[in-house]
Amino acid sequence: MQPSPEQQREMLRLMQTIRRFEERATQDYLDGDIYGVVHSYIGEEAVAVGVCSALEEGDQIVSTHRGHGHCIAKGADLDRMMAELYGRETGYCKGKGGSMHIADFDIGMLGANGIVGGGIPIATGAGLAAQMDGKGRVAVSFFGDGASNAGSFHESLNIAATWKLPMLYVCENNRYAANTAAAETHAREDVAARAHGYDIPGIIVDGNDIAAVYDAATTAVARARAGEGPTLIECKTYRWGRHTERPTQAEPRPAAEVEEWKTRDPIPRLVEALKAQQGQLTDEEWEEMDREILARISSAVAYAKASAFPKPEAALDDVFSTGGA
Ligand SMILES: Cc1ncc(C[n+]2csc(CCOP(=O)(O)OP(=O)(O)O)c2C)c(N)n1
Ligand SMILES: [Mg+2]
Structure with a gap:
């Protein structure tokens, strides 16, 4: 299913918001203003936005350590996100979680997760x-x-397939896990092929082509809502940055490979697709959209900087739940 031009413009806005958010978060982290660590989603924007655009408000997602893009695509508040990265009490976790622990149950974002594979059973x-x-x-x-x-x-796949749970399993295959190439740890290159072991559809899409991601997600959502069970979607993509933005982070990937993937940038691809549709986007409109996004990110940073750090006496707040029973 193809998104309407209006939906495509919204997808473009979301992808560019992720791009600008990550650029700013990386810079502020390198400047020492953001604590912990930042895992940039730059290059992979079409996956989060393509999938989340196929969802309804009440649908829920679970993210990873590289989670800013998923939050933005599901509609998280940029002020509270940036404040969390800055460790401020106005952040999503009151400044005590940081980049890898943002959750917003109100929008169906059940949480990022620093434990690799930890989000899948959640x-x-x-x-x-x-x-x-x-x-x-x-x-x-x-x-x-x-x-x-x-x-x-x-x-998770086994139980979801057996019980026909209404699920999408979206693998962001960026070919590396930290410094290890997938080729060294995967007996078979395509993760989607594993779906056959659980008798569910395993779909491979170009994860840098938002129309393809949206199309696959829409089909999988319809299948899930119809009670037919889960789908595994493998999005072939690439992160532009190293595993983390730490200056000391290793970079085992060949420079030519990184450069080659940058030519497959999902954002200009959508810009060009929109421009090619008569009257759907002009250069001026695109520049204006980017200016608005940059201004929005700056105001999120200003909000974060104007917020207080959590007080030491609040360290144990929200740690235990009384369960309400
Ligand atoms: C259980 C566990 N093992 C190891 C780590 C350290 N670690 C953090 S991210 C990462 C790589 C994850 O790779 P992938 O799942 O491909 O996600 P990507 O970073 O490529 O988006 C590793 C090994 C961890 N956080 N949790
Ligand atoms: Mg990876």
Whole structure:
């Protein structure tokens, strides 16, 4: 299914917001203003936006350590995101979680996760809850090629396939897990092929082509809502940056490979596609959209900087739940 021009413009806005957010987060991290670590999603924007554009508000997603893009694509608030990266009390986790732990239950973003493969069973639990609720909700698990080698991936796919849970398993195959090439750890190159072991569809898409991602996600969502069970979608993509933005982070990837993937940038691809549709985007409109996004990111940074750090006496707040029973 092809998105309408209006939907495509919204997808472009979201992808460029992720791009500009990540550029700014990287810069501010290198300047020492952001604590912890930043894993940039630059280059992979079409996956988060393509999938989340196929969802409804009540659908739920679970993210990874590289999670800013998923949050933005699902509609997270940029002020609270940036404040969390800055470790401020106005952030999503009151400044105590940082980049890898943003969650917003109100928009169906059940959380990023620093544990590789840790989010997959959480998403599967959300899928089970959606099935039990019977309101037609679906759950999406985003994870990397590295995570697909974790036991939690196989356990989750098995139970989701057996119980026909309304799920999308979205593998962001960027060909590396930290410094290890997937070729060194995957017996078979295509993660999607593993779906056959669980008798569910395993789809491979060009993860830098947002129309292809959206199309695959739309089909999988319809299947899930119809009670036919989960789909594994493998998006072939690439991160432009090193594994983290730490200045000391190793870079085992050949420079020519990185440069080659930059030519497959998903954002200009969508810009060109929109321009080719008579009257759907002009250079001026695109420049204006980018200016607005940059201004929005700057105001999120200003909000973060104007917010206070959490107080030491708040360190143990929100650690325990009374359960309400
Ligand atoms: C259980 C666990 N093992 C190892 C790590 C360290 N680690 C963090 S990210 C990462 C690589 C993950 O690769 P992949 O799943 O492909 O995601 P990508 O970073 O490529 O998006 C590793 C090994 C971790 N956080 N958790
Ligand atoms: Mg990877």
